Amino acid sequence: MAGTEEENIKKESALAVEAGRNELIAEQLKNDVISEIQAKLKKSKTEIPAETKEKILQSTVNRLNQILPRKIGRLKQELVDEAIRAAAKSQKEIAEIAKKEEKTAEETFLRFNIHFRIQHMMLFSSVILLILTGLPLKFPAFSPFAFLVDLFGGIESSRFFHRFAAVILILFMVYHTLYTILHRDGRRDFLLLLPMPKDIKDVIWNLKYFFGLSDDRPKFGRFSYVEKFDYWAVYWGCVIMIGSGALLWFQDISLMFLPKFALDASKEAHSDEAVLATLAIVIWHFYNVHFNPDKFPGSLLWLHGRIPKDEMMEEHPLEYAELMKQKENQHQVEKSNDTENT
Amino acid sequence: MKNKFHLIIAISILSVFPLSSIAGATIAIQKCMLCHGKPGFKKVEETGKVKELYVNLSTIEKSVHKKKTCTDCHADVVEIPHKQIPQKVKCIRCHFKGNPDGAPQSDKYLEYQESIHGRAVKSGNRKAPICQDCHGNHDSKHTKDVLSKVHKSNVAKTCGGCHIDIYAQYITSIHGKALLLEHRIEAPNCTDCHGEHKILEHTDPKSMVNPVNIVKTCSHCHNSVEIVGKYGIETSQVSTYEHSFHGIAVKFGSKTVANCASCHGKHNIAPSEDPSSPVNIKNIPSTCGQPNCHPGANINYAKGKMHVNPKSKQSGIIYYVAFFFKYLTLLTIIALIAHIILDLNRRSKEWREQKKKI
Numbered sequence: 099m100a101g102t103e104e105e106n107i108k109k110e111s112a113l114a115v116e117a118g119r120n121e122l123i124a125e126q127l128k129n130d131v132i133s134e135i136q137a138k139l140k141k142s143k144t145e146i147p148a149e150t151k152e153k154i155l156q157s158t159v160n161r162l163n164q165i166l167p168r169k170i171g172r173l174k175q176e177l178v179d180e181a182i183r184a185a186a187k188s189q190k191e192i193a194e195i196a197k198k199e200e201k202t203a204e205e206t207f208l209r210f211n212i213h214f215r216i217q218h219m220m221l222f223s224s225v226i227l228l229i230l231t232g233l234p235l236k237f238p239a240f241s242p243f244a245f246l247v248d249l250f251g252g253i254e255s256s257r258f259f260h261r262f263a264a265v266i267l268i269l270f271m272v273y274h275t276l277y278t279i280l281h282r283d284g285r286r287d288f289l290l291l292l293p294m295p296k297d298i299k300d301v302i303w304n305l306k307y308f309f310g311l312s313d314d315r316p317k318f319g320r321f322s323y324v325e326k327f328d329y330w331a332v333y334w335g336c337v338i339m340i341g342s343g344a345l346l347w348f349q350d351i352s353l354m355f356l357p358k359f360a361l362d363a364s365k366e367a368h369s370d371e372a373v374l375a376t377l378a379i380v381i382w383h384f385y386n387v388h389f390n391p392d393k394f395p396g397s398l399l400w401l402h403g404r405i406p407k408d409e410m411m412e413e414h415p416l417e418y419a420e421l422m423k424q425k426e427n428q429h430q431v432e433k434s435n436d437t438e439n440t
Numbered sequence: 441m442k443n444k445f446h447l448i449i450a451i452s453i454l455s456v457f458p459l460s461s462i463a464g465a466t467i468a469i470q471k472c473m474l475c476h477g478k479p480g481f482k483k484v485e486e487t488g489k490v491k492e493l494y495v496n497l498s499t500i501e502k503s504v505h506k507k508k509t510c511t512d513c514h515a516d517v518v519e520i521p522h523k524q525i526p527q528k529v530k531c532i533r534c535h536f537k538g539n540p541d542g543a544p545q546s547d548k549y550l551e552y553q554e555s556i557h558g559r560a561v562k563s564g565n566r567k568a569p570i571c572q573d574c575h576g577n578h579d580s581k582h583t584k585d586v587l588s589k590v591h592k593s594n595v596a597k598t599c600g601g602c603h604i605d606i607y608a609q610y611i612t613s614i615h616g617k618a619l620l621l622e623h624r625i626e627a628p629n630c631t632d633c634h635g636e637h638k639i640l641e642h643t644d645p646k647s648m649v650n651p652v653n654i655v656k657t658c659s660h661c662h663n664s665v666e667i668v669g670k671y672g673i674e675t676s677q678v679s680t681y682e683h684s685f686h687g688i689a690v691k692f693g694s695k696t697v698a699n700c701a702s703c704h705g706k707h708n709i710a711p712s713e714d715p716s717s718p719v720n721i722k723n724i725p726s727t728c729g730q731p732n733c734h735p736g737a738n739i740n741y742a743k744g745k746m747h748v749n750p751k752s753k754q755s756g757i758i759y760y761v762a763f764f765f766k767y768l769t770l771l772t773i774i775a776l777i778a779h780i781i782l783d784l785n786r787r788s789k790e791w792r793e794q795k796k797k798i
Contacts, residue, residue, distance in 0.1 A: 238688045253692040308782035310789070350734055359744025363761045365685070366750050370765030374772065382776045391787055 104186060111178035120174065124166040131162060207410050207421070210403040213277050213284070218400055220270040221332065227263035228339075229376050231256045236369045264343055271336050290320045293330070297323040319416040324386060335375045342368040471520050472510045473497060499578045502587075531571040551637035567602075574598055593619065595629040609707035614714075626667050633657055649706075651699050655681065655690060658700045680747035696732065703727055703746075719746070 135158060139151055210218070231250055234243035250256040277284040300323050303316035316322075321329070342364035345352045349361060388396045399405060410418050475481055476495040483491045500506060511517055513529045534543040549571070552558045560568035572580065574590055581588035589598045596616065600607025610616040610630070618627035631639075633649055640647035648657045655678070661667045663678040681687040681700070689697040703719055710717035718727040721742045729737035748755050750762035 234692070235685075235688050238682065238691045244692065247692045253689050253694050256692075305782070308786045310786070350736065353734075353740045354736075354738065355740075357740050357743030358746075359748075359757055362744055362748045362755075363757045366758050366761045367765065370762060370769065374765065374769040377769065377773050378776065381773065381780070385780050390783075 103189070104182060107182050107185065108178075111174075111182075120167050120170045123170055124162075127166055127170075128159065128162045132159065205407045206404040207407065207418075208403055209399065209405040209410075211283050212403070213273075213281060214287075215400060215403050217270055217274050217277065220266055220273065222400075224263040224266035224270065225375075225379070227259060228267065229372070231260040231263065232369075232372055233376065236373060261347060264340070264347070267336065268340055271340060287320070291326055291329050293323075293326060297326060317415045318413060319420075320414055322413070328383060328386075331375070331378055335371060338367055338371045339375070342371075469497075469509050475521070495578060503576070503578060503580050504582055505578075505580060528570065529572060529577070531575075535571075548637045555635075555637060555639045556641050557639060569602065573601075592625060592629055593623070595631055596620065599630045606707050613705075613707060613709045614711055615709060624671070626661065626671075628661065632661075649701070651690070651695050652693075654699045654701055655687070674747075676749050676752075677747045680749050684748070698733060702730075702733070 132155060135155060139146060139154070230246060234240075234247050234256070237243055247253055247256050250259050278288045279285070296319075300316040300318065303312060304323075306312040307315050345356070345361060345364045346368060352361060387393055405414075473495075476493060477497060479494050481492075481494045483493055485491055505513070513533075514526045515533065516524075517526050532549050534541045535546065535549065537545050537547045539545070552571070553562070557569050561570055576589045579587075579589075581591075583590050585591060586593065588594065596607060596610055596619070600610075611620060615628050618624045619629055635648050640650075642649045644650060645652050647653065659678045662673070663675055665675050669675050682691065686698045690699055705718050708716075712719045712721070714720060715722065717723065724742040725737045725739055728734045728741045734741070745755060748758055750758050753759050
């Protein structure tokens with residue numbers, strides 16, 4: 099592409115030279131020089147014979163005729179060369195930038211779309227707040243928790259923050275449900291998150307790998323069994339926590355219809371599930387996304403949703419293969435479309 | 441501190457000049473008995489109140505002060521017949537720490553001065569009790585003496601002298617019955633809950649019966665197998681309360697949440713079988729439904745145990761919920777940790793192999 103344009107410019111400039119513009123310019127320059135000489139001759143105090151004047155002018159004109167076309171031609175050629183060089187340089191730069199962009203587009207994949215990311219942010223911010231305001235109630239005898247309660251302004255305002263966070267969690271659940279039903283990605287992800295026989299095979303394979311009976315890790319699709327576990331743990335947790343929590347929040351209303359022991363059972367389930375969820379997050383989720391040597395100290399995946407190509411190939415090879423296949427198909431379709439159009 | 445300083449000066453003066461020398465001379469008990477020994481010796485005050493002035497000598501002889509003479513306490517009487525009405529006896533003359541008279545070494549009067557009674561006296565309330573109002577005057581006896589006004593079995597009656605309506609409630613309560621009728625010496629009287637010398641109003645955060653401290657006060661007995669356990673009373677009630685929402689809120693400083701007394705009552709505490717008890721199953725809706733608590737409480741509040749212990753099988757469904765989550769948590773976390781350890785192990789192995797290759 100770049101080469102042909104360069105040639106075009108060269109040809110054009112050569113044509114311009116050939117078009118005899120040089121001579122036009124040469125004529126003008128010659129006239130200028132002659133008129134200047136004539137002016138100078140007029141001004142001179144000593145009398146110069148007219149013949150001599152004619153001779154001087156004639157010799158000047160001859161000399162100018164000899165050198166001007168050559169000089170102008172050379173100058174023009176130089177200018178053209180410089181212009182060509184500048185054009186080539188900027189073109190190279192443009193090409194480089196384009197190449198870079200292409201490279202970045204190639205190297206990362208959008209793993210989580212904006213809805214998914216907002217849901218995750220709602221989930222983690224509400225859960226952190228819920229744990230901080232809830233855990234002291236489970237272990238009131240553990241004295242550092244008294245500090246935590248004070249941090250939120252005493253038990254009454256700590257209670258308010260707990261319920262505020264609960265509202266965020268409920269909104270998250272509603273958002274996620276609507277997303278799963280209404281959004282194309284949501285429906286696809288939900289189906290991909292369903293437990294499959296392959297997950298059991300993957301667990302066995304991974305265990306084999308851990309014990310050195312297999313040389314490579316199992317090949318995961320878009321969601322590995324680890325991620326599926328996380329997803330369904332949150333699902334189970336949300337159902338238990340929101341269900342029992344709502345009964346306890348509106349206990350005066352729930353006691354209108356339910357016996358006290360039902361609420362006591364809710365309280366027990368709420369606090370026990372809270373401990374389980376906290377442990378699962380702190381031990382399991384934090385290991386998988388933070389403390390794992392490959393990941394430490396964590397990535398910004400939750401913020402931009404993009405995953406680098408190498409990580410994609412390593413952790414989700416099946417999804418990567420699928421994507422590549424789709425891309426190829428698309429290319430082929432485009433190509434066939436092009437040929438049809440032409 | 442100031443008080444103590446004054447006392448030290450008083451002690452030093454008194455040790456140089458014995459009381460008797462200040463009073464001029466010890467007036468023999470017999471001289472006093474000339475008038476005060478006559479049964480029926482009394483005075484009618486301006487208000488029409490009859491004041492008994494007869495002193496039964498045998499009462500004094502049975503008291504802890506049998507060796508003392510009248511003027512040892514009534515020190516302002518220096519001549520007979522005395523012209524002025526003697527002032528109220530001040531026990532602090534002898535009963536301070538480091539006294540030379542052999543009186544019990546104690547600075548409980550300091551606690552008394554901080555108490556609601558002591559402060560009332562200081563502010564000029566003539567009806568407020570001073571030492572002898574509780575400990576007795578001529579008949580004051582050792583605390584361990586069953587006839588003493590401050591013996592465990594008599595304290596309620598002594599306090600009831602002034603707090604008559606509360607006394608009436610107390611004697612019908614389980615505590616009053618156990619102590620006064622069944623003579624169970626561990627059962628509490630007034631001072632076991634309110635304190636002895638340092639009795640404070642219940643609104644004072646330092647008071648033993650303030651909402652902040654009441655759980656601790658009740659727990660002293662109700663959390664102890666040695667004290668209530670031997671009567672077959674459950675000792676788990678305290679820990680179950682502490683793990684309930686009420687107990688947790690109290691722990692973190694709530695003053696409005698229910699404490700022991702909110703449900704069980706104060707002076708008229710009765711077992712739940714008693715139909716008059718606020719924790720009787722019939723009364724639970726009204727007890728829980730107090731205006732500041734759960735207005736509109738219904739019989740559903742009474743369905744299920746109040747003091748729930750999730751670790752006890754008697755708790756029914758709650759026990760099974762706790763059981764389920766206990767093992768779910770254990771198994772899940774063990775599995776997850778095992779997975780992490782195995783993963784780390786394999787990673788480190790690979791890492792070492794890579795290092796070797798290099």
